[in-house]
Amino acid sequence: MGRRDDKEGFWLSENSDRRRIKDAENARKNRAEINKALSHGQVSRRDLVKWGLFTSAGILAPIGGLSPFVKPMHAQTASFGFGSGGSGIPTGLPSSPLFGVLPFTQPMPRFDVFQRKPVSSLTPAPQAQANQTxxxxxxxxxxxxxxxxxxxxxxxxxAIWAHQRFTQNPPVIGIDASTSPATTNTTYNHTTYNPQVPSSLNSGINPATPIPLKFHPSMPTQQPNSVWTFNGTIPPKLMLARYGEPILFRHHNRLPADVTQNNGFGRNTLSTHEHNGHHGAENDGFTGA
Structure with a gap:
């Protein structure tokens, strides 16, 4: 006796763990979504190979979430590389190298605060409707x-995509930002790292000290074509705003025009959008940006 998935043609014993059967059903749904996106031209086989979902032979990769026979996450010992047992990785693949780094051995720097400017400093000047220059x-x-x-x-x-109430509530504050290949944080808008708190409230970090592009001091420096960030630096950025304060956030795409200059992952097209902002759809980012 067995439980058969008529669409995919694989079998699981009726005595299989309920969670295993649920994993198999979720895997079937995931495969169906991939097939639909592929058939609709929303993704290409090349994309699926780059993402690790297809093998180089063009078949679905045997990974968790696609194959019901891959050891599921709930059956692994979640050691996360710091002890004995399983890898804790739901795909069943080996964990990323940690270079001997132990948990909780690095201060967590505060966010880098975006510089607030008078909106009059933005060039070209903002306007209600999209600038078609x-x-x-x-x-x-x-x-x-x-x-x-x-x-x-x-x-x-x-006009349908014009900023709402642009004349009644014109933007007062301008924030100029970009998405760029990341490098060492030495200058940001002609200033150094800007946490807006003293070092005593930021793990003793001196904001004038360059911050290399590393995920941990003991890990390798990342290459600009491997990490893309706001303004091309770390730590992550923070925009400060007051409720009811009109702000214009101008975002530039400064990623490489050559789509292959991405170290094998990521696309240079953006659709950046805001979360937890009170604004209309016309103010919330576009795929053409």
Whole structure:
């Protein structure tokens, strides 16, 4: 006797653990979603190979969440690399190297606070409707074609996508930011790391000391094509705002135009958007940005 998935053609014993059967059903749903996205042209086989979901032979990878026969997370010992037992990784793959690093051995720096500027300092000046001024397109973005142009702003054109109440509540504060390949944090908007608290409240960190692009002092320095961050530095950024204070957040995509300059992972197209902000959809980021 057995339990059969008619769509996928695999078998599990009726005596299998209920959690195992649930994992198998979730895996079937995940495979169906991948097949649907692939058939609709939303992803390519190349994308699935890069993401580790397909093998180089073009078949689904035997990993947790896709195969019901991979050892599930609840059957592993979650050692997370700090003791004996399983890897604690739900895919069944080996854990990432830790280079001898132990937990809780690094101070956690406070966020790097975005610089607040008068909105009048932004160039070009913001406007209610999308700025359709044309700029040359890098040939790498358009399959090598030359002489093409595109708008400097990612919002769709027209009044329907205009900022709401732009004249009644014009933005007062401007924040200029970018997504860029990350490097050592030495300067940020012509200043050093800006936690906006004294060192005594930030684990003794001197904000004038350069912060290398490492996840831990004992781990290797990351390459710019491997890590992309706001303003191209770490720690992560923090935007401070007051309730009812109109702010214009101008975000620039400064990622490489060549999609292959990403160390094998990530796309240079962005759809950055805000969370916990009171604003309309027209103010919330676009895929054309």
């Amino acid at each position: 044309q700029q040359p397109l890098d040939p790498k973005l358009v399959g090598g074609q030359t002489g093409l142009t595109g708008p400097i702003e990612g919002r769709p054109p027209g």
